[in-house]
Amino acid sequence: MRPGFVLCRFCYVSASMHEFGLAFVTAFHLIADLDPGLVGIVGLSLRVSLTAVLLSALIGLPLGAAVAAFRFPGRRAVTLFLNTAMGLPPVVVGLIVYLILSRSGPLGVLGLLFTPTAMIVAQTVLIVPIVAALTRQIVEDLLEEYADLLRVMGAGPLTTLVTLLSEARWSLLTIVLAGFGRASAEVGAVMIVGGNIDRVTRVMTTSIALETSKGDLPLALGLGVILMALSLSVNLAAAMVRETRRA
Amino acid sequence: MLRRSFVLGCAAAAALLLGSVQPSTAADRFITVASTTSTEDSGLFKSILPKFTEKTGIEVRVVAKGTGQAIDIAKRGDADVLFVHHKPSEDKFVAEGFSTERKPVMYNDFVIVGPKADPAKVGGSKDVSAALKAIAATKAPFVSRGDDSGTHKSEQALWKTAGVDPTTGDGWYRAIGQGMGATLNTAAAVNGYAMTDRATWLSFKNRGDLDVLVEGDKRLFNQYGVMLVNPAKFAHVKAADGQAFVDWLVSGEGQKAIADYTINGNSLFFPNASEPGA
Structure with a gap:
């Protein structure tokens, strides 16, 4: 346990006190003291998960809309695949990315294993299907409304995609937030491809797993409280954007 | 359309910003x-x-x-x-x-930890073989790493020396397939015995009712x-x-x-x- 995580002497709490109370006290002190270790870990968590979400939106939104709007052979198979891939177990994605990025794997020369980049790749693989599958569903429903209009406009494929995505933007924001929730909460994939290296690839979820294994349950739960607070702030920010844009 | 670009742009800017302010520890x-x-x-x-x-x-x-x-x-x-x-x-x-x-x-060395009540009466023993035999005989819960780690391999060797095959027991031997910390967390929860390296034990916080019971046997040294x-x-x-x-x-x-x-x-x-x- 790093020294910065020690509770201050004014807040001594007896061991018999309920662990949940202790977790909140721990969380409060970590934030109030602006623990440098914690700041680094939170920063890396946000950097990895937000980058993965951004990449997934860039890939998943057009992909999902295209599957919804266009007729092509194998379309139902693609839909089925995307829906199934929404439930990809993080630990399996982690293992596959690990084997590909390992020095003995096909992309080993890049030397990306045990770096934040590897973690971004794994989380992107994990959430692209979520963004794409949900986007497909929403755009498909929307298409029933807009099909005639688009035909009258004589819209080409690109205009069709852009129009549909633009009209569905607020629902899509919720999808992207769901993707962020999945990315920031998962531990299986980043643990395997990142290696949980102190100050290099250690993020919130892997820290929680580590502190649990060290038997420091209040600290682990305290970190969990902070992680949930982070998720809350991201969602609040999104809700505010939505409100101000709508008004 | 404009609005969407705006939102996406904000997200992109935020992500880039986070990337750049990240302290460069590498x-x-x-x-x-x-x-x-x-x-x-x-x-x-x-x-x-x-x-x-x-x-x-x-x-x-x-x-x-x-x-x-x-x-x-x-x-x-x-x-x-x-x-x-x-x-x-x-x-x-x-x-x-x-x-x-x-x-x-x-x-460093391994120790056998277990509940203070010590149903197998192994506390204070320096003979790890006798202790393991006693635990097996009383069928007191024993939590094992079961993860092919160095500690797990050493534990298996010690059972062999003791002449006991714990895996044939009726549920008292629990191989959980996890790390040392998770094993100790489990042992604390079921109030059972476990073998751990001393270093992890000394820095472990969630001990519950567990204490060190067997230590000091040369066979417990860990190179x-x-x-x-x-x-x-x-x-x-x-x-x-x-x-x-x-x-x-x-x-x-x-x-x-x-x-x-x-x-x-x-x-x-x-x-x-x-x-x-x-």
Whole structure:
């Protein structure tokens, strides 16, 4: 346990006190003291998960809309695949990315294993299907409304995609937030491809797993409280954007 | 359309911003060490690595797993140095050409922890074989790593010495397939026995009603060895910097740093690089 995580002497709490109370006290002190270790870990968590979400939106939104709007052979198979891939177990994605990025794997020369980049790749693989599958569903429903209009406009494929995505933007924001929730909460994939290296690839979820294994349950739960607070702030920010844009 | 670009743009800007303000901790010069949870979780690395980095300017990145997994990482060429504790596996690693030389570094010891009520009456014993037999006879819960780690392999060897096959028991022997900490958490929850390295135990916080019951048997000693991954096998291995770390660990300075690390006055690891055959 790093020294910065020690509770201050004014807040001594007896061991018999309920662990949940202790977790909140721990969380409060970590934030109030602006623990440098914690700041680094939170920063890396946000950097990895937000980058993965951004990449997934860039890939998943057009992909999902295209599957919804266009007729092509194998379309139902693609839909089925995307829906199934929404439930990809993080630990399996982690293992596959690990084997590909390992020095003995096909992309080993890049030397990306045990770096934040590897973690971004794994989380992107994990959430692209979520963004794409949900986007497909929403755009498909929307298409029933807009099909005639688009035909009258004589819209080409690109205009069709852009129009549909633009009209569905607020629902899509919720999808992207769901993707962020999945990315920031998962531990299986980043643990395997990142290696949980102190100050290099250690993020919130892997820290929680580590502190649990060290038997420091209040600290682990305290970190969990902070992680949930982070998720809350991201969602609040999104809700505010939505409100101000709508008004 | 404009609005969407705006939102996306904001997200992109935020992501880029976060990327740039991230403190750049990645030194140009670093080595990756595959090691075990006991060395990391006990706080040993936090204590000794800064001394090495200060002297040489080489940052050490530790991936801490069970011994079995750490060896696998090194065999795939994903680490420069392997630092683990299971001599037969280490000798095999060298014999297969993944390293040219193994050097002994230090030892710590295993202890058997269990409930203070001690249904098997093994408390204070120095004979680990007799203790294991007694635990098996009373069918008191025993939680095992079951994860092919160095500790798990040592535990299996001790059962064999005791002449007991615990896996044929009716549910009192629980192999959970997880790390040392998770094993101790489980043992505390079911109030059962477990074998742990002393270092992890001393730094472990969620002890519940558990206490150290069996210790001091020579068979419970646990030797650590260090190896540079063979650069002839993997061209990208940072041979010079990795070798510098190996040499430092077994040098007088490194050995002293290991001996100096204590928790509440208890030494956790005992340097023995100069002991023949260790």
